[in-house]
Amino acid sequence: xxxxxxxxxxxxxxxxxxxxxxxxxxxxxxxxxxxxxxxxxxxxxxxxxxxxxxxxxxxxxxxxxxxxxxxxxxxxxxxxxx
Amino acid sequence: xxxxxxxxxxxxxxxxxxxxxxxxxxxxxxxxxxxxxxxxxxxxxxxxxxxxxxxxxxxxxxxxxxxxxxxxxxxxxxxxxxxxxxxxxxxxxxxxxxxxxxxxxxxxxxxxxxxxxxxxxxxxxxxxxxxxxxxxxxxxxxxxxxxxxxxxxxxxxxxxxxxxxxxxxxxxxxxxxxxx
Amino acid sequence: xxxxxxxxxxxxxxxxxxxxxxxxxxxxxxxxxxxxxxxxxxxxxxxxxxxxxxxxxxxxxxxxxxxxxxxxxxxxxxxxxxxxxxxxxxxxxxxxxxxxxxxxxxxxxxxxxxxxxxxxxxxxxxxxxxxxxxxxxxxxxxxxxxxxxxxxxxxxxxxxxxxxxxxxxxxxxxxxxxxxxxxxxxxxxxxxxxxxxxxxxxxxxxxxxxxxxxxxxxxxxxxxxxxxxxxxxxxxxxxxxxxxxxxxxxxxxxxxxxxxxxxxxxxxxxxxxxxxxxxxxxxxxxxxxxxxxxxxxxxxxxxxxxxxxxxxxxxxxxxxxxxxxxxxxxxxxxxxxxxxxxxxxxxxxxxxxxxxxxxxxxxxxxxxxxxxxxxxxxxxxxxxxxxxxxxxxxxxxxxxxxxxxxxxxxxxxxxxxxxxxxxxxxxxxxxxxxxxxxxxxxxxxxxxxxxxxx
Numbered sequence: 034x035x036x037x038x039x040x041x042x043x044x045x046x047x048x049x050x051x052x053x054x055x056x057x058x059x060x061x062x063x064x065x066x067x068x069x070x071x072x073x074x075x076x077x078x079x080x081x082x083x084x085x086x087x088x089x090x091x092x093x094x095x096x097x098x099x100x101x102x103x104x105x106x107x108x109x110x111x112x113x114x115x
Numbered sequence: 116x117x118x119x120x121x122x123x124x125x126x127x128x129x130x131x132x133x134x135x136x137x138x139x140x141x142x143x144x145x146x147x148x149x150x151x152x153x154x155x156x157x158x159x160x161x162x163x164x165x166x167x168x169x170x171x172x173x174x175x176x177x178x179x180x181x182x183x184x185x186x187x188x189x190x191x192x193x194x195x196x197x198x199x200x201x202x203x204x205x206x207x208x209x210x211x212x213x214x215x216x217x218x219x220x221x222x223x224x225x226x227x228x229x230x231x232x233x234x235x236x237x238x239x240x241x242x243x244x245x246x247x248x249x250x251x252x253x254x255x256x257x258x259x260x261x262x263x264x265x266x267x268x269x270x271x272x273x274x275x276x277x278x279x280x281x282x283x284x285x286x287x288x289x290x291x292x293x294x295x
Numbered sequence: 296x297x298x299x300x301x302x303x304x305x306x307x308x309x310x311x312x313x314x315x316x317x318x319x320x321x322x323x324x325x326x327x328x329x330x331x332x333x334x335x336x337x338x339x340x341x342x343x344x345x346x347x348x349x350x351x352x353x354x355x356x357x358x359x360x361x362x363x364x365x366x367x368x369x370x371x372x373x374x375x376x377x378x379x380x381x382x383x384x385x386x387x388x389x390x391x392x393x394x395x396x397x398x399x400x401x402x403x404x405x406x407x408x409x410x411x412x413x414x415x416x417x418x419x420x421x422x423x424x425x426x427x428x429x430x431x432x433x434x435x436x437x438x439x440x441x442x443x444x445x446x447x448x449x450x451x452x453x454x455x456x457x458x459x460x461x462x463x464x465x466x467x468x469x470x471x472x473x474x475x476x477x478x479x480x481x482x483x484x485x486x487x488x489x490x491x492x493x494x495x496x497x498x499x500x501x502x503x504x505x506x507x508x509x510x511x512x513x514x515x516x517x518x519x520x521x522x523x524x525x526x527x528x529x530x531x532x533x534x535x536x537x538x539x540x541x542x543x544x545x546x547x548x549x550x551x552x553x554x555x556x557x558x559x560x561x562x563x564x565x566x567x568x569x570x571x572x573x574x575x576x577x578x579x580x581x582x583x584x585x586x587x588x589x590x591x592x593x594x595x596x597x598x599x600x601x602x603x604x605x606x607x608x609x610x611x612x613x614x615x616x617x618x619x620x621x622x623x624x625x626x627x628x629x630x631x632x633x634x635x636x637x638x639x640x641x642x643x644x645x646x647x648x649x650x651x652x653x654x655x656x657x658x659x660x661x662x663x664x665x666x667x668x669x670x671x672x673x674x675x676x677x678x679x680x681x682x683x684x685x686x687x688x689x690x691x692x693x694x695x696x697x698x699x700x701x702x703x704x705x706x707x708x709x710x711x712x713x714x715x716x717x718x719x720x721x722x723x724x725x726x727x728x729x730x731x732x733x734x735x736x737x738x739x740x741x742x743x744x745x746x747x748x749x
Binding site (some may be wrong): 042043046047050051053054056057061065066069072073075076077081083084085087090092104105108111112114115 | 119123125133141149151155159167171172175179184188274278279281288289290293294295
């Protein structure tokens with residue numbers, strides 16, 4: 034059976050979501066904030082690449098990836114200031 | 116210029132909408148993160164009233180629904196109408212599940228006497244999750260509409276809107292529910 | 296001019312320009328009242344002057360839009376306007392209404408009469424009978440243009456123009472709702488005022504600009520239409536909830552501060568897109584259209600709209616900033632450049648484009664027209680800078696230091712004198728424009744050899 038990238042994407046998203054759920058059980062702090070944002074960034078990239086099909090549009094993918102990463106970095110910066 | 120637009124998968128106007136929505140939610144999340152710095156303790160206290168487990172479950176619900184929407188697009192492109200409709204119906208049903216869980220969350224807040232004026236955090240909470248929930252409703256309607264149309268392009272456009280709703284939620288979740 | 300009924304536009308443009316002259320003249324008088332406050336204070340108080348200044352602005356811009364629609368719809372739909380008689384009737388009603396408004400405001404007759412008296416609401420102070428007249432005229436207009444478009448060729452330009460004009464007319468109906476609760480009154484009032492200038496008028500602006508670009512640059516219609524749809528989507532997306540930036544301090548719930556701040560910040564995008572659109576079209580365009588003045592006005596419109604509506608709007612749209620700047624001269628600076636850039640220059644662009652065709656003068660005097668652009672635009676831009684400085688000083692002295700209003704006004708006198716000077720330039724520029732489009736029959740400079748037919 035060949036591995037459908039879409040199926041892999043869904044499995045990855047569910048795994049990452051469960052990891053996010055796990056984060057909600059541990060005491061909050063800078064590490065949790067950074068992990069939570071990293072998970073969000075990964076999930077966002079999968080949705081953009083696989084669900085929205087940017088995997089086949091390399092220039093757009095790069096643009097969206099960069100902006101999304103920058104945005105998450107900004108949020109992380111604000112989270113670290115708490 | 117034109118070939119760059121042609122490279123974009125799906126309807127360019129939907130991408131205009133997606134980018135616009137991302138800007139709005141992005142600005143809202145950034146504003147929440149910035150305002151949190153003015154009163155970290157108050158925001159953390161307010162956030163403690165949220166139902167994190169329900170929200171985490173909702174993430175799984177939405178990404179699975181998004182998966183079904185992509186399957187629907189594939190079925191539409193293969194001209195398998197029945198399969199397309201089944202996938203879209205399942206995706207819409209999960210959208211309804213999301214709204215039910217969300218509704219329970221709102222009801223619990225309301226029972227505790229919390230509204231959008233209780234604390235600045237709740238203003239953002241209701242604005243962001245409320246706007247998002249409104250998009251879930253719109254997305255369900257849109258998916259229902261494209262289920263009826265025999266047009267793979269329309270299905271792709273409707274699914275793209277649904278993925279945007281998905282994307283917004285995964286970005287919203289950590290900022291609203293986890294970070295404190 | 297390919298279609299006979301396009302001639303209707305001439306009458307609309309003529310009335311519009313006459314009102315334009317009145318509007319800027321009253322503006323100049325008000326600029327003088329700012330520096331010599333007792334001037335005319337008994338005869339025509341400042342609030343009356345202001346009503347005349349803003350109302351004549353709105354009416355002449357609308358007349359310009361109507362004229363533009365009557366001019367460009369036959370060309371786009373490839374058929375004559377449905378009924379020429381109705382178009383004249385519509386103009387007659389609007390002129391009568393305008394005269395009625397002026398008389399009512401100046402002499403304040405029928406004070407308190409529900410039908411004949413003024414209503415005392417800023418921008419919507421027209422007596423009820425005039426409002427009804429406006430609705431009747433709008434219905435006639437919509438019927439007339441819709442019948443024309445429905446029977447003819449449908450293009451993105453006609454669709455967006457009609458969408459804008461229908462929206463404009465329907466939203467005006469909120470002018471009839473006048474609740475006694477002042478907060479509610481203000482809330483619905485913005486449904487007209489804001490959703491006009493930052494919603495439906497933008498659609499009209501985008502479609503007229505698209506028509507001009509199509510004609511002046513010769514870029515493919517397909518390309519123009521793509522831009523048009525994106526601009527319109529961005530305008531409606533940001534503009535509708537952008538209404539929230541008027542709901543910060545009028546008694547509406549606090550969440551409007553964030554909705555207003557976020558959505559209205561995005562309102563800069565459609566204006567930026569319109570500027571980018573205009574310049575990209577000119578850059579890509581192959582046609583060297585002889586009407587250089589129209590091109591200058593179109594580019595000037597897109598650029599000054601971006602700065603006036605976009606940048607100057609953003610300056611004070613965030614509620615944290617607006618908390619201090621609300622209602623200061625910053626607002627006046629934004630208002631002047633935004634209206635001039637977006638809507639005055641737009642009207643003057645389409646008038647500059649259409650007049651040579653309407654008057655059968657091709658080529659016509661471009662030099663005077665272009666000079667009027669630079670004179671008028673420099674005047675408004677200088678005025679904007681001066682008022683921005685005045686507003687900054689005012690915000691600091693009045694809102695931060697807590698000095699009282701009138702003593703701050705005294706300290707702003709130097710800015711008001713400079714604004715009065717800028718006003719003189721604007722009035723001279725406006726008069727020069729009117730002269731340039733109506734009077735000279737010969738080009739001052741010999742036209743080049745190539746003269747395309749359009």
